Amino acid sequence: MNGDKILTVDRLTMRFGGIVAVQDLSFDAERKKITALIGPNGAGKTTVFNCITGFYKPSAGAIRLAHDDGRVIALERLNDFRIAKQAKVARTFQNIRLFPGMTALENLMVAQHNALMRASGFTLLGLVGAPGYRDAEKRAIDLATDWLRRVNLLDRADDAAGNFAYGDQRRLEIARAMCTEPALLCLDEPAAGLNARESAALSELLLSIRNELGTSILLIEHDMSVVMEISDHIVVMDHGVKIAEGTPREVRDDPKVIAAYLGADEEEAVAVMESGT
Amino acid sequence: MTAPSTNTAKPATGILALLKTAFINALVALVLFSLMVGIRTEAGSSGQLTYWTRFGELASLVAIVFGGSIVIELLRQWIGPTGAEKLVPPALQSGMSLIGRYLTPALLIFTLLVPVIFYDQRYILDLAILVLTYVMLGWGLNVVVGLAGLLDLGYVAFYAVGAYSYGLLATNFGWSFWICLPLAGILAAFWGVLLGFPVLRLRGDYLAIVTLAFGEIIRLVIINWQELTGGPNGVSGIPRPTFFGIPLDNSDEGFAARLGIEYSPTHRIVFLFYLILALALLTNWVTIRLRRLPIGRAWEALREDEVACRALGINTTTTKLTAFATGAMFGGFAGAFFATRQGFISPESFTFQESALVLAIVVLGGMGSQLGVALAALAMIGGFELFRGLETYRMLVFGMAMVLIMIWRPRGLIGHRAPTVFLTKAQAISSDLVKEGHG
Ligand SMILES: Nc1ncnc2c1ncn2[C@@H]1O[C@H](COP(=O)(O)OP(=O)(O)O)[C@@H](O)[C@H]1O
Ligand SMILES: [Mg+2]
Numbered sequence: 001m002n003g004d005k006i007l008t009v010d011r012l013t014m015r016f017g018g019i020v021a022v023q024d025l026s027f028d029a030e031r032k033k034i035t036a037l038i039g040p041n042g043a044g045k046t047t048v049f050n051c052i053t054g055f056y057k058p059s060a061g062a063i064r065l066a067h068d069d070g071r072v073i074a075l076e077r078l079n080d081f082r083i084a085k086q087a088k089v090a091r092t093f094q095n096i097r098l099f100p101g102m103t104a105l106e107n108l109m110v111a112q113h114n115a116l117m118r119a120s121g122f123t124l125l126g127l128v129g130a131p132g133y134r135d136a137e138k139r140a141i142d143l144a145t146d147w148l149r150r151v152n153l154l155d156r157a158d159d160a161a162g163n164f165a166y167g168d169q170r171r172l173e174i175a176r177a178m179c180t181e182p183a184l185l186c187l188d189e190p191a192a193g194l195n196a197r198e199s200a201a202l203s204e205l206l207l208s209i210r211n212e213l214g215t216s217i218l219l220i221e222h223d224m225s226v227v228m229e230i231s232d233h234i235v236v237m238d239h240g241v242k243i244a245e246g247t248p249r250e251v252r253d254d255p256k257v258i259a260a261y262l263g264a265d266e267e268e269a270v271a272v273m274e275s276g277t
Numbered sequence: 278m279t280a281p282s283t284n285t286a287k288p289a290t291g292i293l294a295l296l297k298t299a300f301i302n303a304l305v306a307l308v309l310f311s312l313m314v315g316i317r318t319e320a321g322s323s324g325q326l327t328y329w330t331r332f333g334e335l336a337s338l339v340a341i342v343f344g345g346s347i348v349i350e351l352l353r354q355w356i357g358p359t360g361a362e363k364l365v366p367p368a369l370q371s372g373m374s375l376i377g378r379y380l381t382p383a384l385l386i387f388t389l390l391v392p393v394i395f396y397d398q399r400y401i402l403d404l405a406i407l408v409l410t411y412v413m414l415g416w417g418l419n420v421v422v423g424l425a426g427l428l429d430l431g432y433v434a435f436y437a438v439g440a441y442s443y444g445l446l447a448t449n450f451g452w453s454f455w456i457c458l459p460l461a462g463i464l465a466a467f468w469g470v471l472l473g474f475p476v477l478r479l480r481g482d483y484l485a486i487v488t489l490a491f492g493e494i495i496r497l498v499i500i501n502w503q504e505l506t507g508g509p510n511g512v513s514g515i516p517r518p519t520f521f522g523i524p525l526d527n528s529d530e531g532f533a534a535r536l537g538i539e540y541s542p543t544h545r546i547v548f549l550f551y552l553i554l555a556l557a558l559l560t561n562w563v564t565i566r567l568r569r570l571p572i573g574r575a576w577e578a579l580r581e582d583e584v585a586c587r588a589l590g591i592n593t594t595t596t597k598l599t600a601f602a603t604g605a606m607f608g609g610f611a612g613a614f615f616a617t618r619q620g621f622i623s624p625e626s627f628t629f630q631e632s633a634l635v636l637a638i639v640v641l642g643g644m645g646s647q648l649g650v651a652l653a654a655l656a657m658i659g660g661f662e663l664f665r666g667l668e669t670y671r672m673l674v675f676g677m678a679m680v681l682i683m684i685w686r687p688r689g690l691i692g693h694r695a696p697t698v699f700l701t702k703a704q705a706i707s708s709d710l711v712k713e714g715h716g
Contacts, residue, residue, distance in 0.1 A: 097588070101580075101694055101706055103704075110586075120662075126570040158703065160707070160710045187464050
């Protein structure tokens, strides 16, 4: 891997009391590529995400984000909202976290909070109805509309997000993350709970995000059909350490990976192997 | 009470479930009361333990619990939210939505005309001013509790800060109401931020307890800082409001004399009425506008899911602080009005009871709903006056009414949320989906 790296995780360790959830983990994510992080349940994948996105402070290690313009940001030094705001890292959650009492459109408007806040003169200009703010709001609605169309939810723009079916909520959460116009999009099991048709649509959506917008994606996923189809690079974790990495083909044939899945959950191991045939 | 059984789809299972619930409740009551009521112990004359049984009382208590649970369950089914849609005929429903559409303008017009209609009834005017004060306080607290989902039990502190700001500035420096009003709001907002900082990391019950303590601390400081606040004696001789500099009194420069009409003390009451109405409407207008701005959406998003907010790059600290400050500012305005209306303020007016009352108004109104809060203030303050004739039973009747309303409408009078932005059609969002916040 000697391409242009957007994310460099270097010897990341995360301890919870006596538990070492992630140990000395190092990997890179390439710019404008899809990097998948896979591994059996409890391997520490979500913990890695929480460290990258500032919800946990790593016990040790460094996480570097290199922007297009050459800025390099040490993510482990920023905390919670600043990672999304300044470093432009957006994420979704394993257990969906939408704003259920707000409409789909409102969810996407909240995602554009920082841009709109600036446009509204930190509320003062907006309160008096300055034309500059009105334009900004219109643009924000346009961006939201655009994303609703991309995730095929345009006709449900004015429905409460809490009323959406599971698969729709997953797509809406991705759209919401994209409305922050991120440099790196982190998705935690976006295909969980989706049926085969929805998973295929998700793969397509993620590919279009990478190809058309050039957004780098870091993906945790159990659905091997999705992972193998769209990933450019796969990092495999087990018990908090990296056990393998490489292209989908390399990972699929790696005996260590198969063993890890076999040890954890037979069904998943079978899924890994079957997706190779 | 035959209506519910005919209305439910499967009365047999309904009744069975009903009896089962009542039976379980009665059983719990039996266990609890058998020791508390059933057996009575006392130290005998020579110090020995004597006891006797009271099975009669025990039986009647258990019977009351049994009957009571049936009645409450029936009430819940009859008027409760689950069956409400089915029970209301469509014709009535469309009629109700029609009422809903015209209720706000009708209420507004009526409110504007209150001083004209009730010009001779001083009591009603005073009551209307009181109701409007609570409407304003409810709307102010609604920003914190209803929109941002932060449970604040010490709201009265900001009311007190506003009242004392005006009272002290006016009596010490002779500043006019119209200069002190914004200052009172700013000072209250400042205290809102001060309170906000330490409690930002707290959630739910913890937040509620700390805000409650903050309300008490402010009151105790007012009582004990005698040189500044006059302590328990309060501040008296607070100037009455002027009609933009023209006093509303009997003097030659007075409002009546200048207009060449006969002086009447009602002029001042009417002026106060329109003053608090204007302040309340200002609160309402600002809140409605703020809701549609990014800051307001962030408040509501915070109530819905704080973690998601942080993942979207929203600074939850400043978002919470602005909610506290905005709510506090309106509380401060209301406090300044209270001071100028009373002419006298003392710590007694700013007890926890006031905070609880305003919070009850917000909860009863339906958290986040402006119209709901206004209706709830009218019902609570007006209703409280209505039951005045019942004297001792007033609190009891009032409490019962509250319980019944909360059974009927657990999410408040207005149980839906209006979206702040829409593409094709604004649809009301059922309150079942809307989160209440968790601190
Ligand atoms: N906040 C926490 N406190 C304590 N232990 C945690 C915490 N978060 C994660 N863990 C532990 O870290 C390990 C990895 O969990 P997680 O990252 O969720 O795994 P994955 O997402 O790969 O299924 C688990 O053993 C889990 O119990
Ligand atoms: Mg996980």
